[in-house]
Amino acid sequence: MVVVMAPEATQQDIDSIVDLVRAAGVDAFVSRGLTRTIVGLVGDVHALATANLRSRKGVQDVVRISEPHKLVSREHHPARSVVRVGGVPIGPDTLTVIAGPCAVETVEQTLEAAVMARAAGAALLRGGAFKPRTSPYAYQGLGEAGLRILAEVRAETGMPVVTEVIDPASVELVAGYADMLQVGTRNMQNFALLQAVGSAGKPVLLKRGFAATVDEWLMAAEYIAQRGNLDIVLCERGIRTFETATRNTLDISAVPVAQRRSHLPVIVDPSHSGGRRELVIPLARAALAVGADGVMIDVHPAPERALCDGAQALVGEDIREFSIAASILSPVMGRTLTQPVPKGSPLPVP
Amino acid sequence: MVVVMAPEATQQDIDSIVDLVRAAGVDAFVSRGLTRTIVGLVGDVHALATANLRSRKGVQDVVRISEPHKLVSREHHPARSVVRVGGVPIGPDTLTVIAGPCAVETVEQTLEAAVMARAAGAALLRGGAFKPRTSPYAYQGLGEAGLRILAEVRAETGMPVVTEVIDPASVELVAGYADMLQVGTRNMQNFALLQAVGSAGKPVLLKRGFAATVDEWLMAAEYIAQRGNLDIVLCERGIRTFETATRNTLDISAVPVAQRRSHLPVIVDPSHSGGRRELVIPLARAALAVGADGVMIDVHPAPERALCDGAQALVGEDIREFSIAASILSPVMGRTLTQPVPKGSPLPVP
Amino acid sequence: MVVVMAPEATQQDIDSIVDLVRAAGVDAFVSRGLTRTIVGLVGDVHALATANLRSRKGVQDVVRISEPHKLVSREHHPARSVVRVGGVPIGPDTLTVIAGPCAVETVEQTLEAAVMARAAGAALLRGGAFKPRTSPYAYQGLGEAGLRILAEVRAETGMPVVTEVIDPASVELVAGYADMLQVGTRNMQNFALLQAVGSAGKPVLLKRGFAATVDEWLMAAEYIAQRGNLDIVLCERGIRTFETATRNTLDISAVPVAQRRSHLPVIVDPSHSGGRRELVIPLARAALAVGADGVMIDVHPAPERALCDGAQALVGEDIREFSIAASILSPVMGRTLTQPVPKGSPLPVP
Amino acid sequence: MVVVMAPEATQQDIDSIVDLVRAAGVDAFVSRGLTRTIVGLVGDVHALATANLRSRKGVQDVVRISEPHKLVSREHHPARSVVRVGGVPIGPDTLTVIAGPCAVETVEQTLEAAVMARAAGAALLRGGAFKPRTSPYAYQGLGEAGLRILAEVRAETGMPVVTEVIDPASVELVAGYADMLQVGTRNMQNFALLQAVGSAGKPVLLKRGFAATVDEWLMAAEYIAQRGNLDIVLCERGIRTFETATRNTLDISAVPVAQRRSHLPVIVDPSHSGGRRELVIPLARAALAVGADGVMIDVHPAPERALCDGAQALVGEDIREFSIAASILSPVMGRTLTQPVPKGSPLPVP
Known part of the structure; x- marks a missing residue:
């Protein structure tokens, strides 16, 4: 100083x-x-x-000079970390794909989406049961019924499940079903929630606030770490700028910047950044090539009927294109594409 | 559409x-x-x-064309609303000053700050017992002990109390002491919290998210209103832009914009916008002249020892200057400066 | 350093x-x-x-620590400067209003607008003959014919004239007619233009770039000053942010910030910030109350037929409202409203 | 509409x-x-x-609904264009690298940088003779002497030359030496300059303004096109946001967005976006993978002595790493890496 x-x-x-x-x-x-x-x-x-x-x-x-993030900083922990989610690694040697529907609607829709996710090369299934929505009149998710659907689809497919938690009061409930707890962009500075997930005993996917600096993002991770949970994966999902041509401006530079400052894995969500189907695959390729440790994408069996964010969900032909891109770019980046856990493998039970 | x-x-x-x-x-x-x-x-x-x-x-x-905020929109409710906090009005005919320390530290400090607040023309006392801080290593507030101090100072001074709530789980506790619940900028889209304060039976001060559009701000108010609570005051406190000369960029235009779109009162926090003492009074004058229904300012008896945001707290000579500005600008704007509730007047009891 | x-x-x-x-x-x-x-x-x-x-x-x-703007910085020149335009002062003791049509269209329209400007309390007439437009298909201005109209209206009304210059090659031409050269927001870092106006022997109105920091704005002024011209007035006109409710976000804090860092006068353009008629007067009041040395506003006798920015021009009833606000706020701010130069007074000749 | x-x-x-x-x-x-x-x-x-x-x-x-950019829009010209610079193609089937020093300093430095550029796989040499600098006290370039150095190095190496033009008055001079005229980020809305390069008979590299929307960028290209010059290459170089961890925020999504809306080639400048050497190669990889038609990078034989932007210039080991990345990613993206023109091949003469 x-x-x-x-x-x-x-x-x-x-x-x-x-x-x-x-x-x-x-x-x-x-x-x-x-x-x-x-x-x-x-x-x-x-x-x-x-x-x-x-x-x-x-x-x-x-x-101020020295890094204020003691636990998540790379200064005192130079080796990059690997976080395991239901046995699936996310870290410097692998490329891990997380895919699924923005919102869980029915067993059938979630199962179909899981099959698409697997086809896309995903090892982890995402799906929202509790949805934070800008408008109180928008679809708010199925709640616990959605969690039960996710657990059912996990049992069927063997894919560990990532799902969002939006309230400290329901962290325990969600942690009972999920393999990884997602903290969304609007909650990145919901400190009570950060502390709750820090104590929940499950890995955490921490999305960057849409107007948070990399510094604040790491500080939010520090809140979780301070409660003893260092199984944190950072997720860049686009920031808010003056540009309106895309839903958000994907801050692709944040990936190498965060990886240099923190030992935590960093993945990218190209679906919420671009906000339009035709941008998802180019942005996913950019994420892989910049050195991200994984990507998280929206898929939906029938986007035109999706209750949330249908415009950005990948469909049939896109899945194949995405899967080819991931297969080709993984070795180029010196990474192994994480394989889906085979069905029937031992699963974490809720 | x-x-x-x-x-x-x-x-x-x-x-x-x-x-x-x-x-x-x-x-x-x-x-x-x-x-x-x-x-x-x-x-x-x-x-x-x-x-x-x-x-x-x-x-x-x-x-999209029509206003999506049914309850807070002015389209169906053209008359501007008055919100009463412990008997003190905030609305179109008055100018209401809220002042106090950023964080409650001790009874003495809070009482001294309340005396300063009164001298500044404040009718309401603000003070934080629960503090949302970017770093887990920063001062987090006194919690319930702070609420008790606020209640004690209210009993002593007769000033109704505005204090922040940061977690749905503690809304009931805080509502038991406070006259008005403040939702901070980082929690503007903490929907669980918005719903909790919507059901708490106390007026709400809703700060604008530092990267929220006016539209999203009104939508957050709609979350509170939807639970049956229309006693909401909006507070502009600066937005995040590329400019680093000020802590935040006070979006002064948001005041007339929000007042035209919503019937709710709109006040301004010049302390958190400017972030530096010497900017607070000029920005407060701008807020009054643009037509704000009130201002909220930080005061502290000893800013150099403040546990939070000391750099922006007004001190001795500033108080007089602020109070003169408020007295002169109120009639210019066709408003009455709300008078402090006299000591000994009937108070809401916790 | x-x-x-x-x-x-x-x-x-x-x-x-x-x-x-x-x-x-x-x-x-x-x-x-x-x-x-x-x-x-x-x-x-x-x-x-x-x-x-x-x-x-x-x-x-x-x-870096010390101020990099040697000539315009207040560090070595603590007294605030007064810039005179055709005899009209802009500085710390006065409040100077500049008004006129966005674009000069005809003698009649410009004369009518000048009469409105005077009624609004303006001492200086603005009007664009060369218009920088985002689209090559938008109206580009009358060029020299517009300058002749301005000179004619000046002769008629006695009001000194402020007009924009957009190309180093035409600086001499424009300086032959104008009393003050305006550098627009898109040209704030057009360094060849800054150097040309620095050598033109006329006062300069330097608008802030819509994405320039206060630091860069002062550095642009330094380019002009370095050529020997210190008759520079800074004009805040709104910056580009994520908010789309207004055309630009008026950075009202930039006024006291720039006045503390530079000795140059600082005025505000509320018309281009708000972009809508109903915001101009509230924002103008905010500008006066924050301590601006003047304001520049658009007026037009028939905004619905204006070739440029009609939506933000003040009309009949607004003029009176603006003029009352300026008269009342000037003494409150310890300033004298600069009086229009009476017709027939000695004028600078082109 | x-x-x-x-x-x-x-x-x-x-x-x-x-x-x-x-x-x-x-x-x-x-x-x-x-x-x-x-x-x-x-x-x-x-x-x-x-x-x-x-x-x-x-x-x-x-x-508004329909595209306002008639000439550069893809709506009426669905096939993507190829622009040739001294015989070197930039377009949908190739990957073209432009490299060189930020500023031309001496013949030796420029020649050494050209050798590095070639080693990096560059087919075109960039170098600034006229430098637009934020401060009037910063290095402003060699002017015509710099252009002569560029021509000399072109004669020696056979590499066509891209150089910046900052003033309409010197467009003819620069066009006499250069194979491609660069319009910098601060000049993207310098309409007089756009019109001048539109008439200069040389291809134009149009950098995106650091606060320009994609829409405004295409409109700036339309200014050039309207003068009859459709040999325009768009260059994304980062935008200004609230994030300060990087010099600018590379808007990687702008590449597919601009390519869908315009038929013009789009390249990326990762050096000016990141602003730090260690970010250049990751960002260049992201640019190639997102589908850019080329990249432009800074190289310098001795960055620690560079008169401009030394912190972001690639050096020895980086060159090899960049060149490998470009070789591997070109075929992955279905493109041919444009080969450097062999020395002694017929050159365009100044």
């Missing part, structure tokens, strides 16, 4: 900062120039968190 | 849309041009919400 | 930075901590501009 | 719109509903451009 003194700061102002810093057990180094003085701080600057250096007399600016 | 057909759409595509729309009990009007056909929809288009018109064969675009 | 060394930087890396810095005549102060070293730089760091410190071995980050 | 009438619009208001539209030779279709009426317009709506429908009495909104 560096404290930049204002040009008009007095010697007393500087001394007062140095005293304050040293009192907190942090080293202070004063650099005096012609027009300005700089105080460099080295040590455990968290001890100064409540000191409000920026408000002190004579201080112009305070510049 | 208007369905724009693609140039290559066939007669069958058009007929199929018209059939679908009419089957839902909505009128369809077909306008055929040289290169393109347009289908205008009139009636209760919510019945079509699940039909995914956009995914249908031959459809290029679907353009 | 502060150079932050990476944790793995060697002593040799540090020495090499220090040597490089000192070779450029700048002082270097090394602060060594437990895990990291910081090098503080004091002196004329511009001498280091080409050294690419950020690319050097062992360097993690370089943080 | 669709005109949405307000609920309170009278029959007279509607008739008046219909008359106005028909008078302009455009068909009007009225759709009357319970609460609202919609007027669909079919025909040459440009004839209505000056009618300001939005300002008419009773009108609530006007929604």
Whole structure:
């Protein structure tokens, strides 16, 4: 941390900062120039968190330097992590596809979607039972009935299940059925929810807030980690910008940036970024080529009747095209495409 | 709602849309041009919400027209509403100031801040007991002990209390102490929380999400209203843009825009927008002059020791300057500055 | 400037930075901590501009501190400047209104608009003869014929004229007619144009780029100043954000921010920010109350027939409302509303 | 185009719109509903451009439908175009790499950079002689001396040359040396410059404005096309968002979006998007995989001494890595990597 003194700061102002810093057990180094003085701080600057250096007399600016995300940062944990979901790895050596319908509607629809997901090369099944919707008049999901459908389809297909949790009160319920808990983009800074999933004993898929910086995203992961759960997978899904040609602007650079700053796996959701079917496959290819550890895509047996986000779900011919792209790009990127768990393999039971 | 057909759409595509729309009990009007056909929809288009018109064969675009916020919209409720908080009105004829410390720390600090708030012209006291913080290592608030301090200071000063609620599970607890429940910017789309405050029987201060459109903000209010609670005050507090010179970019235009689209009162938080003390008073003046129904400001007896956001809290001389500005601008805007409730007046009891 | 060394930087890396810095005549102060070293730089760091410190071995980050805008910065010129346009002052003690039609169409329309401008309290007349338009198929302005109309209306009304210049090649032509040269939002970083207006011998109205930071805006002003022209007025006109409810998001905070960092006058254009008639007056009031040195508004005798931006032009009843607001808010802000130059007063001749 | 009438619009208001539209030779279709009426317009709506429908009495909104970019749109020109630069194709069947130093400094540096560019697989050499810089105190380029160096290096290496033009007045000069004229991000809406390059008889590389929508980008291309020059290549280089972890946010989705809406080739500049060396290769891979027709990268023999953007230039080992990635991904994408023109081949002469 560096404290930049204002040009008009007095010697007393500087001394007062140095005293304050040293009192907190942090080293202070004063650099005096012609027009300005700089105080460099080295040590455990968290001890100064409540000191409000920026408000002190004579201080112009305070510049933070070291990474504030202790547990998820790569600084103290250089090797990239592998997170296992119902036995399926997500990490630096594999390419893992998660696919399924945006919302679980019926057993038949979910089962058909799971078959499509498998055909697309997916090892994990996604599907929403609790749906956070911008409008109170939009479809809100089946709730626990949806979870039961997901468990049934898992039993049938052997695919571990990823599903969203939207309320701390229902985390335990959802964790009883799911193999991985998804925290959605609107909940990335729902800190009560982050703490609840941190204690739930299941891996977490943390979507980036649509207006969150990479820094805030890692800080949200830190909330989960702080409760003892380091099985976190980060998911870039597009950010909000001035551009309206796409539903969101996929921030493809966030993948290498987050991978350099954190040891956690990073995947991409090209369906919610593009928002239109014809953009999903190009964006999925970009995600694989940039170095993502996986992708999550929407599939639906009948998108025109989907209760949620039908416009972006892949259908018949797309599935084949996606599956070919994933097969070709995996070895190019030095990764193995994670294989679907064969039916009948031992499953985690709800 | 208007369905724009693609140039290559066939007669069958058009007929199929018209059939679908009419089957839902909505009128369809077909306008055929040289290169393109347009289908205008009139009636209760919510019945079509699940039909995914956009995914249908031959459809290029679907353009929505009517206001989707039935309860908070001004379309069916042209008169602007007055919301009363512990007897204090917020609405079109008054100018109401809410002030207090960002975080409640001790009885003394809160009481001193309340005295400052009153001096600033505030009729309502704000103060955070539960604090949503970006970092898990930042100060998280006193919790229920903070609520007790607020109730004590209310008893002492007669000022009704506004405080934040961050988790559906603690809404009942907070509602037991507070006169108004605040939903913070990071929770604007925490739908479980919105529904909980909608049922809590207390007025709600709904801050705009830092990356929410006015449309989404009103939709969040609609979530609360749908539970039967129309005592909602909207609070603009700055949005996230590319500009880094201020903490957030105060979207001053959102005040008249929201007031034209909704009957709910709209106030402004200049402290969190600017993020720096010297910007608070100019921005507060702008808020009053643009036509806001009130402002909410941070005050703190000793900002340099504040556990949260000290850099933006007003202090001694600022209070006087703010209070003069509010007194002068109220009559200019045709409003009465809401008077602090006198000490000893009948108070809502927790 | 502060150079932050990476944790793995060697002593040799540090020495090499220090040597490089000192070779450029700048002082270097090394602060060594437990895990990291910081090098503080004091002196004329511009001498280091080409050294690419950020690319050097062992360097993690370089943080800039002092203001890079020497001529327009308030650091070395604390008193706020007054710019005179055809005798009309724009500065800290006055409130100056600029009004007129977006585009000059005919003598009659311009004259009628000038009469409306005067009625609104305007001392300066604006009007576009050269129009930068997003589409090549939109109206591009009358060119020199429009400049002649402006000069004619100035002769008739005594109002000095502000008009836009869009090409370095026509700066001399426009400067021959105008009292103030306007550089539009899309040209804020058209450096050839900035240099040309810097040498044209006329005051300049520099609109902020719709996606420019305050820092870049001041840097654009510095380009003009560097050519010897310090008669620059900054104009905030809204920035581009995710919000689509308004044409642009008026960054009202930019006014006090720019006034604190630069000695140049700062005015606001509420017409282009809001983009809709009903927002212009509320935003103009906000601009005056935040402390702007003036406002620039669109007026048009027949907005429904305007060739450009008719939707935001004020008409009959608005003019009176605006003029009352300006009269009332000027003394509140400790300013004198600049009076229109009386007809027949000595004018600058083209 | 669709005109949405307000609920309170009278029959007279509607008739008046219909008359106005028909008078302009455009068909009007009225759709009357319970609460609202919609007027669909079919025909040459440009004839209505000056009618300001939005300002008419009773009108609530006007929604545009058909593509406004006639010449560059794919609607009337479905086959994707190939643009040839000094004989080198850029288009749908090839993958073309453009590489070189950000700024031309000396013959030796440019020649060394050209050798690196070739090693990276580049068929075209880029290099800036005229540099648009945010600060007037930053390096501004060698001007014509730089153009002469580029011509010399072209003679030596056989690589056609792409260089930036920043002022309409120097377009002819630059076109005398260059094989392709680059219009930079800050000049994307410098309409005088667009018109000048439209008449210069050389292919144009049009970078996207850092805050321009895809729509505005295509409109800027339309300005060039309207002057008779359809040899335009679009270049995505990152947009400005709230995220500060990268210099700009590469809008990777803009590639498929622009390719679907326009027949022009679209390439990507990963160097300016990421702004840091370690991001360039991942982003270049993403660009190739998303379907870009080429990439443009910065290389520099000694980035630590570069006068401009050294932090993002590729060096020794990176070149090999990039070249391998381009070789592997070209066939995956069904494209041929454009081969460098062999030395001694017939060259375009300045």
